[in-house]
Amino acid sequence: MKPVPDEVVLRQLHWRYATKKFDPTRKIAAEDWRSLEQALVRSPSSFGLQPWKFFVVTDPDLKATLKTASWNQSQITDASHLVVFAIKKNLGAADVDRYLARIAEVRSVPLESLDGFKKMLLGSLSRPVEEVNAWATRQLYIALGFFLSAAAMLGIDACPMEGFQPEQYDAILGLTEMGYGATVLATAGYRADDDPYVKLPKVRFKPEDVVVHLNG
Amino acid sequence: MKPVPDEVVLRQLHWRYATKKFDPTRKIAAEDWRSLEQALVRSPSSFGLQPWKFFVVTDPDLKATLKTASWNQSQITDASHLVVFAIKKNLGAADVDRYLARIAEVRSVPLESLDGFKKMLLGSLSRPVEEVNAWATRQLYIALGFFLSAAAMLGIDACPMEGFQPEQYDAILGLTEMGYGATVLATAGYRADDDPYVKLPKVRFKPEDVVVHLNG
Numbered sequence: 001m002k003p004v005p006d007e008v009v010l011r012q013l014h015w016r017y018a019t020k021k022f023d024p025t026r027k028i029a030a031e032d033w034r035s036l037e038q039a040l041v042r043s044p045s046s047f048g049l050q051p052w053k054f055f056v057v058t059d060p061d062l063k064a065t066l067k068t069a070s071w072n073q074s075q076i077t078d079a080s081h082l083v084v085f086a087i088k089k090n091l092g093a094a095d096v097d098r099y100l101a102r103i104a105e106v107r108s109v110p111l112e113s114l115d116g117f118k119k120m121l122l123g124s125l126s127r128p129v130e131e132v133n134a135w136a137t138r139q140l141y142i143a144l145g146f147f148l149s150a151a152a153m154l155g156i157d158a159c160p161m162e163g164f165q166p167e168q169y170d171a172i173l174g175l176t177e178m179g180y181g182a183t184v185l186a187t188a189g190y191r192a193d194d195d196p197y198v199k200l201p202k203v204r205f206k207p208e209d210v211v212v213h214l215n216g
Numbered sequence: 217m218k219p220v221p222d223e224v225v226l227r228q229l230h231w232r233y234a235t236k237k238f239d240p241t242r243k244i245a246a247e248d249w250r251s252l253e254q255a256l257v258r259s260p261s262s263f264g265l266q267p268w269k270f271f272v273v274t275d276p277d278l279k280a281t282l283k284t285a286s287w288n289q290s291q292i293t294d295a296s297h298l299v300v301f302a303i304k305k306n307l308g309a310a311d312v313d314r315y316l317a318r319i320a321e322v323r324s325v326p327l328e329s330l331d332g333f334k335k336m337l338l339g340s341l342s343r344p345v346e347e348v349n350a351w352a353t354r355q356l357y358i359a360l361g362f363f364l365s366a367a368a369m370l371g372i373d374a375c376p377m378e379g380f381q382p383e384q385y386d387a388i389l390g391l392t393e394m395g396y397g398a399t400v401l402a403t404a405g406y407r408a409d410d411d412p413y414v415k416l417p418k419v420r421f422k423p424e425d426v427v428v429h430l431n432g
Contacts, residue, residue: 039229
């Protein structure tokens with residue numbers, strides 16, 4: 001027996017949609033939010049480096065300020081929670097050391113046993129900093145996928161959002177000083193009954209137009 | 217009641233890991249594979265544009281050829297299925313038209329009613345082609361997240377892989393002529409009992425080190 005039946009997974013992935021209008025009166029309960037945070041924490045990333053932090057905003061005033069840096073999209077203030085997915089900018093040796101220390105701690109292995117891995121990681125990061133940041137940014141989108149999927153499984157609505165001004169977010173939230181940079185957002189909560197997008201059929205290309213089976 | 221209980225979602229996200237050694241004798245059943253394809257098809261993307269195709273390889277000879285372009289990693293040949301996540305390169309007006317035609321079809325609306333949206337999409341794509349391709353690439357990582365999450369819910373093992381030579385993949389699979397470019401891979405199947413990574417504890421930073429609650 002599967003952990004989750006196919007029909008439930010597919011039904012929930014169909015049920016979810018980029019929620020345009022949230023019910024501002026409905027908040028995500030603390031225990032449900034903890035599950036969504038766990039989905040973020042458990043997201044995979046290249047080499048397991050986790051080049052990220054997730055900044056969570058529920059404060060109404062702060063959301064109102066951020067809305068002005070998000071083309072005034074109502075989800076920012078109406079949704080229960082806003083997550084700012086931020087990369088650790090300019091990843092380098094200190095980030096590698098922090099990660100290796102965590103591996104040594106969790107797996108109870110001596111740091112020295114990770115020397116080969118360390119060399120590989122440092123080699124991989126010795127690229128122009130723009131490339132390293134672009135690579136880190138892509139990893140954030142895996143975490144976005146995990147967050148949206150987990151929300152769908154739990155019956156929580158969400159909306160991924162790229163329409164915002166990252167530099168303004170960095171300034172408002174103080175991310176720059178921390179060495180982080182906003183890359184993408186997700187709002188989460190519960191759909192308003194009168195969101196006109198609820199009733200619109202989901203638009204996807206036909207499976208045969210996006211999935212191609214190749215033979216030798 | 218939630219569609220999937222929290223503990224099942226979290227257990228499966230913990231159960232999954234980047235499988236290093238697949239059992240080469242175990243294949244994913246056709247009906248299970250269809251569910252994973254559906255997860256790909258239903259993945260969200262910016263504006264819903266779906267700037268992608270997913271190339272699926274199960275043929276042993278073709279997998280063997282691709283392995284040589286993947287630093288000889290055994291997952292390529294041992295896993296039941298290999299998915300090559302590819303962007304549509306240099307997205308432009310033809311891609312927008314194809315998408316709008318699909319919206320009109322699925323939602324039974326006249327094409328003309330989408331003129332405002334068309335203008336917005338074309339405006340968004342009128343950037344240097346490198347930026348458009350980088351943006352499309354990020355969308356592929358959402359689909360990667362959806363694929364890995366869905367596999368975890370269904371109890372199917374998978375491994376995301378960036379260690380391969382994209383230009384060689386494009387050449388071997390003929391992607392360039394089709395206007396596509398390989399960005400990232402996922403292999404899927406079932407873990408080998410003796411994969412040493414099965415027993416290693418998952419390494420993640422502490423929740424409080426990656427999730428930050430901000431107040432105004």
